[in-house]
Amino acid sequence: MTRSSAGRMAYHSGEAAERQIAQDYERRGFAVARRRWRVAGGEIDLITRNEEGIVFVEVKQARDISTAARRLSPRQMRRICASAAQFLDGEPDGQLTNVRFDVALVDRSGAFEIIENAFGLA
Numbered sequence: 001m002t003r004s005s006a007g008r009m010a011y012h013s014g015e016a017a018e019r020q021i022a023q024d025y026e027r028r029g030f031a032v033a034r035r036r037w038r039v040a041g042g043e044i045d046l047i048t049r050n051e052e053g054i055v056f057v058e059v060k061q062a063r064d065i066s067t068a069a070r071r072l073s074p075r076q077m078r079r080i081c082a083s084a085a086q087f088l089d090g091e092p093d094g095q096l097t098n099v100r101f102d103v104a105l106v107d108r109s110g111a112f113e114i115i116e117n118a119f120g121l122a
Helices: 003-027 065-070 074-088
Strands: 031-039 042-050 053-061 099-106 112-115
Touching: 003 031, 003 042, 003 053, 003 099, 003 112, 031 074, 042 074, 053 065, 053 074, 065 099, 074 099
Parallel strands: 053 099
Antiparallel strands: 031 042, 042 053, 099 112
């Protein structure tokens, strides 16, 4: 397998994981506002909302849940938070909007675990 075909497989695998997680949020009453929302400083995999506020979701996919969990670094969390702040600039309540940062961990078989408020006060 060439590097480019491995990269394409990883891209499509990640995209499938994000679709799966988006469907789970939709089943739970959230509207998906954006997928793969990008700004100069980073990307947010999913942005969902419900009557309580906005949830920024980072999706990590790997061969198993624990490997997926290890793929989220403090540096990446800071970039996601900075990107989220830019998104909130366009919201009616701006930075005062009620938000949460979730992490969705997806394994090779498609099993997943969602950790709500995973960033805490990061």
